[in-house]
Amino acid sequence: MRKFFRFSFVLTLTLVFMAGCYPVQPEFVEDFDAVYTTRRDSEFNFSDPTFQKFYLADTVMVLTDPNTSETSISINSDLLLDRVRQNMLQAGYTDVSDAEEITDADYLVLVSVNRTDNYFYTWWGGWGGWGGWGGWGGWGFPPVITSQNIKTGALIVELIKARNLGEKPQTLPIVWVGRGEGLFRGSEQNLTNRSLGAIDQMFIQSPYLNR
Amino acid sequence: MKKILLFLPFFAAALSSSAQNNSFRLTYDVAIPTGKMSEDFISNTSWRGISIDSRWGINTNLTVGFLLGWQVFAERFDNFTGVTSDGLTTFHGTQFRTINSFPLQANTHYFFGEEDSIRPWVGFGIGAVYSDQRSQLGFFESPTNVWSFAVTPQMGIVIPITDETSFTLHARYNYFNHNAVSFNYSFLVFGAGIKFLYW
Numbered sequence: 001m002r003k004f005f006r007f008s009f010v011l012t013l014t015l016v017f018m019a020g021c022y023p024v025q026p027e028f029v030e031d032f033d034a035v036y037t038t039r040r041d042s043e044f045n046f047s048d049p050t051f052q053k054f055y056l057a058d059t060v061m062v063l064t065d066p067n068t069s070e071t072s073i074s075i076n077s078d079l080l081l082d083r084v085r086q087n088m089l090q091a092g093y094t095d096v097s098d099a100e101e102i103t104d105a106d107y108l109v110l111v112s113v114n115r116t117d118n119y120f121y122t123w124w125g126g127w128g129g130w131g132g133w134g135g136w137g138g139w140g141f142p143p144v145i146t147s148q149n150i151k152t153g154a155l156i157v158e159l160i161k162a163r164n165l166g167e168k169p170q171t172l173p174i175v176w177v178g179r180g181e182g183l184f185r186g187s188e189q190n191l192t193n194r195s196l197g198a199i200d201q202m203f204i205q206s207p208y209l210n211r
Numbered sequence: 212m213k214k215i216l217l218f219l220p221f222f223a224a225a226l227s228s229s230a231q232n233n234s235f236r237l238t239y240d241v242a243i244p245t246g247k248m249s250e251d252f253i254s255n256t257s258w259r260g261i262s263i264d265s266r267w268g269i270n271t272n273l274t275v276g277f278l279l280g281w282q283v284f285a286e287r288f289d290n291f292t293g294v295t296s297d298g299l300t301t302f303h304g305t306q307f308r309t310i311n312s313f314p315l316q317a318n319t320h321y322f323f324g325e326e327d328s329i330r331p332w333v334g335f336g337i338g339a340v341y342s343d344q345r346s347q348l349g350f351f352e353s354p355t356n357v358w359s360f361a362v363t364p365q366m367g368i369v370i371p372i373t374d375e376t377s378f379t380l381h382a383r384y385n386y387f388n389h390n391a392v393s394f395n396y397s398f399l400v401f402g403a404g405i406k407f408l409y410w
Binding site: 021022023024025026030031032033034035036037038039042152181182201205206 | 259283285286287292297299300301302303304305307308309311345347348349350351
């Protein structure tokens with residue numbers, strides 16, 4: 001009996017500890033937010049003093065495939081564009097978004113968003129079955145299928161070398177990309193605040209963009 | 212073969228003559244990272260540790276045995292900023308780091324004092340460790356399986372409670388050497404638990 005209690009004590013303690021393999025995990029929606037910036041052209045010299053002017057496209061592109069996800073982004077696009085413009089100005093660039101001067105731009109700045117609906121299906125239950133030679137296994141029940149939609153969103157800012165771009169280029173010479181990712185959950189105010197914060201962070205962690 | 216069969220009775224007699232030292236220990240362990248492990252990865256104290264330590268007496272003072280353990284290290288880093296090895300990508304967010312370490316070691320211990328009394332001991336363990344090291348930022352997780360060679364100097368004390376059980380305290384310094392990650396694991400362990408005699 002003593003050995004049984006000892007074994008049970010050890011097993012219980014072990015099982016309790018097994019529940020704590022990963023004691024720190026994301027708890028809040030914001031814990032999944034992340035900002036990535038990439039120097040897409042490793043040869044490009046961001047310190048070139050002749051790169052001074054930028055043209056900011058006046059529309060936020062929605063990259064979501066309407067066949068797979070909802071396309072509504074629930075964020076004020078004008079606020080996003082304005083924040084990108086502010087950060088570029090603070091970095092020392094000159095805004096030439098006036099259409100008459102577009103050919104003078106050194107950088108073309110594009111802002112786009114993407115929303116992805118990730119559906120997960122689980123099902124449980126099912127019919128009972130034969131008990132074998134002994135007869136029926138008993139009454140079963142139909143399977144129950146539950147679905148869960150984990151929505152993620154991304155905000156993308158791209159710097160494109162605008163010099164000698166041409167009218168309809170086959171490829172865009174992207175020199176820098178900023179990407180903010182996170183769960184697409186929360187009120188419009190919450191989503192907007194997190195998006196604006198992500199834009200600021202893109203420029204904070206890219207000091208080489210400063211003039 | 213005949214020589215082995217001749218040797219066995221003497222070995223069994225040696226073990227049974229030191230039955231007081233044939234014991235099983237279950238302890239709760241607290242671990243404190245040190246060195247590069249603390250500087251480069253996790254500095255938080257681990258409050259989740261358990262070890263099972265089985266020992267057989269060679270004589271009234273000397274034992275040999277093995278240890279199986281589990282220690283969990285975890286830490287959250289808010290506003291963490293890092294750069295990829297090529298220097299081209301910078302990432303920022305809340306990072307979650309964990310290490311689950313499972314040592315399996317052979318050990319030997321020397322007990323001071325008399326049986327059935329409070330007995331301090333010193334010992335040494337050597338063996339292998341499997342560790343699961345993970346970093347998560349945003350939706351991305353970077354897991355690494357780490358196999359290490361481990362050495363563990365240790366000391367402790369046993370305080371009898373009944374004829375078959377004792378209270379045990381110990382301190383161990385764990386050093387896990389490996390190439391899988393850029394830093395070796397080193398941490399101090401302080402544990403308390405119960406010792407049960409096998410027979």
